[in-house]
Amino acid sequence: MSSESIRTRIWQEEAEPDNAFAAAACHCHGYDVYGDLLIHANWIEYLYLLFRGEAPTPQQVRLLEGLSIALANPGPRDAAVHAAMCGGVGGSTSASCLMAALAVGAGASGGAREVHIAMEEWNARGTDLPRWQAGLVKKPVDDPADVWPAPGHAAGFDPHGVRCTAPVMETLTHLAAVDGAGSLAWLKDNRQLLESSAGLPLAMSGVAAATFMDLGFNPAQGEMLYLLLRLPGAAVHALEQKNYGHKNFPFFRIELEKDLGTDSDMDNPVTVII
Numbered sequence: 001m002s003s004e005s006i007r008t009r010i011w012q013e014e015a016e017p018d019n020a021f022a023a024a025a026c027h028c029h030g031y032d033v034y035g036d037l038l039i040h041a042n043w044i045e046y047l048y049l050l051f052r053g054e055a056p057t058p059q060q061v062r063l064l065e066g067l068s069i070a071l072a073n074p075g076p077r078d079a080a081v082h083a084a085m086c087g088g089v090g091g092s093t094s095a096s097c098l099m100a101a102l103a104v105g106a107g108a109s110g111g112a113r114e115v116h117i118a119m120e121e122w123n124a125r126g127t128d129l130p131r132w133q134a135g136l137v138k139k140p141v142d143d144p145a146d147v148w149p150a151p152g153h154a155a156g157f158d159p160h161g162v163r164c165t166a167p168v169m170e171t172l173t174h175l176a177a178v179d180g181a182g183s184l185a186w187l188k189d190n191r192q193l194l195e196s197s198a199g200l201p202l203a204m205s206g207v208a209a210a211t212f213m214d215l216g217f218n219p220a221q222g223e224m225l226y227l228l229l230r231l232p233g234a235a236v237h238a239l240e241q242k243n244y245g246h247k248n249f250p251f252f253r254i255e256l257e258k259d260l261g262t263d264s265d266m267d268n269p270v271t272v273i274i
């Protein structure tokens with residue numbers, strides 16, 4: 001009699017002696033999860049182990065922990081968080097709110113796919129400033145073999161930004177000071193030159209891409225982590241708006257001028273607030 005098994009290098013289980021469908025022991029990349037990691041590891045160390053298959057150094061823990069804090073809540077201005085808020089105020093299930101945030105935050109304009117593209121550019125350009133400057137002035141073009149349309153701007157930069165924002169600067173400065181953060185340190189030193197070539201300010205997605213490079217992640221891992229690390233903010237804002245109700249929902253203020261005709265008391269257009 002043959003038995004089927006799941007092929008994975010990540011996880012190993014030992015079944016309970018009286019129940020083949022329940023685990024008696026679980027090992028993640030060789031580490032006993034409930035007998036060792038639960039007692040001695042923290043969440044960031046375990047997260048790194050899951051993705052990289054090895055225990056992180058103290059410097060890597062600092063990098064991933066700092067980035068996790070910076071990304072945890074993008075705030076209500078972020079489109080992905082706002083999508084989750086819409087789900088919450090509309091009475092959607094928790095899973096639906098998170099799926100809305102994932103869907104909106106997955107793209108190539110401020111989303112996880114942008115991080116993937118930026119990391120591919122790091123792989124191709126390294127810390128070669130002339131190559132970066134030459135690449136940033138080129139307009140991205142669609143790849144017919146890719147399901148993702150090309151972004152309309154340089155990956156890792158803010159297409160709507162006026163200048164590099166304080167949160168981006170503070171995150172970059174903090175992470176670049178960690179030992180071994182070579183990509184981040186180079187990005188900090190050359191930020192203004194890169195922004196000049198791109199014609200846009202650096203975005204948080206660009207800082208995230210450089211951090212993932214210094215942590216040894218590949219673009220697919222960086223894309224997945226970017227999606228994961230931004231979910232806490234989406235979750236709490238969805239829950240908050242569900243409690244507030246639709247009458248308190250922060251709709252954007254839009255002013256339109258509407259011509260109501262030529263009646264004697266309405267000779268002039270009026271402003272309608274939506």
